[in-house]
Amino acid sequence: MKRPTLEVVAARAGVSKSSVSRVINGETTVAPQIRDVVMQAVHELGYVPNGAARNLVTRRTDTLAVVVSDPPQGVVSDDPLFSAVVRAVSRELEIAGKRLVLMLAESDQSRTRVEQYIAGAHVDGVLLVALHGTDPLPAALSRQGLPVVSFNRTSAQDVPYVALDNAGGAALAVHHLLERGRRRIATITGPLELHEARERLDGYRHTLRDTGRRSIVALGDFTRGSGAEAMRQLLEDDPDLDAVFAANDLMAIGALRTLHQAGRRVPEDVAVVGFDDIEAASYTTPSLTSVRSPMADQATAAVHLLLSLIDGGPTDPVIMPNELVVRESS
Amino acid sequence: MKRPTLEVVAARAGVSKSSVSRVINGETTVAPQIRDVVMQAVHELGYVPNGAARNLVTRRTDTLAVVVSDPPQGVVSDDPLFSAVVRAVSRELEIAGKRLVLMLAESDQSRTRVEQYIAGAHVDGVLLVALHGTDPLPAALSRQGLPVVSFNRTSAQDVPYVALDNAGGAALAVHHLLERGRRRIATITGPLELHEARERLDGYRHTLRDTGRRSIVALGDFTRGSGAEAMRQLLEDDPDLDAVFAANDLMAIGALRTLHQAGRRVPEDVAVVGFDDIEAASYTTPSLTSVRSPMADQATAAVHLLLSLIDGGPTDPVIMPNELVVRESS
DNA sequence: CTGAAAGCGCTTACAG
DNA sequence: CTGAAAGCGCTTACAG
Incomplete structure (x- = not known):
């Protein structure tokens, strides 16, 4: 059973293809009676417009690409934020009546594929989720003349972005520890080639x-192992420290383990605060105090920014505030 | 700067559009000299074929939809498996040279949107990730005549699927506990309207x-809270039990907490085994023994099954084996 | 408000 | 092996 076309619907309804098209697209300049007879035919035949034909002539696809650019073992993709971000973006795009093409750029090869695809006019815009500020993709995509928005700050000047207030979040954590009466507060940093890591360190400092x-x-690198190792080193260098701010939760979890092995009680001897508030933060013993990154909100904001860019609206960067989730570890 | 078309490339190369098309599509029936001059023009102009035009005439899109069907607070979407599955599918599709459109079906409304989209000939096939065997979507999509494969067993008879060996996994867990010398082994089940939950219970029994x-x-419902509550009840009903098999990790984590509060040592007094081996399973104290669901492998298998279905190949159901990851809790 | 016609940018029989 | 022509299924000025 072949899919019915506009032409078939028009014949069935006894009107022109133009009229059917107008009804389908909700134009208001159609006589009610025509509208009715067309809708009737549409329902009877189960007609749904062919997307490719429509895209070809309108030059729109109502589809946006979400490109997650990160090495296979990278920070973005493997951690729990991936799911939160992708889901929030998906929901928001659905509300806006757009579709989502998901692309992972984990290698130079796949990066090339992404560029090719984008160049093929398959999408109206790109939301780029890349942690490395030095990622070449933002600039490359933006050069194609297609609207691009980044989920993080990038080194490409002209790419609008939504970013976390990393320094502010770190300040939140440190203030909290000070209020708890802590006096020797250490930090475990992320890899300093990442914006996030540097900004969190700056906020702490x-x-x-x-x-x-x-x-x-x-120094750490955002992995659990590096957090455990950094904690060992801190205890050795400064046995009297009474608090640690880890630049992400995975490292904080590693630090918890080291502290446990070293016989330090948390939070009595050493308070621990992480960053991101991933799901696992509430599963640890003791549960982990963490700076909550509003990932879903950030994703929503990024989608709005992209839609605004596509419509020729304002494209000012958006900075998302954080909040502190206090649990047992501090 | 407008995108160049086939016609522009043909003019530049001094050949016909047909020849350019053939070169672009890698047909072998082209004279080397024509090939060269065309490639030259393609590179000079930065030509990339328009996807919509190509899709319209070939009636292929090289795009597959991944539909995640679940309530907003549902089991699939909120848990860590989402990310693992989506990433594995994405990687596999990239290898196959296909693209991925991700759709969440969290409400009747979005379910309708999904059906409309699928009907619009935007994709060549659908990979359906739905936990509820009673989901109406598999049947609805399959009725459209488009290739559909399910990531789980469904109630739609004619939809090929890839499923976990849930009963086998549960058996693995119970045998392990028996070998450890446990004699009073309880279970906490998932919601019994789900295939997974029933099969895991059956395997246990x-x-x-x-x-x-x-x-x-x-009885539990796959949430952490329900696991904690079920554990309380079990301790009350049968204070002498020495092991618990929870039908998923989240419930196992809830059970760990209850046992801790009740002053039972794990694993000395009560051994605990979960199912799924989510990331958090290795973060708990003690770390959690769990049946590892090979999500990535299952996703890969599902993609292969779908591609096979599209190519008219075999479509036998695939059952994925599990393995047990033994940690500190048993 | 409605319809006939052109055109979006490709691919693909069909001749040669 | 190559090219001219038709056609994929829509939308959109343009007349009326």
């Missing part, structure tokens, strides 16, 4: 400096 | 029956 305290810094 | 032991069953 500035807050301590403003209160006349010194920073105690250990 | 049969294994115990085969060894002459009785079942101790508490």
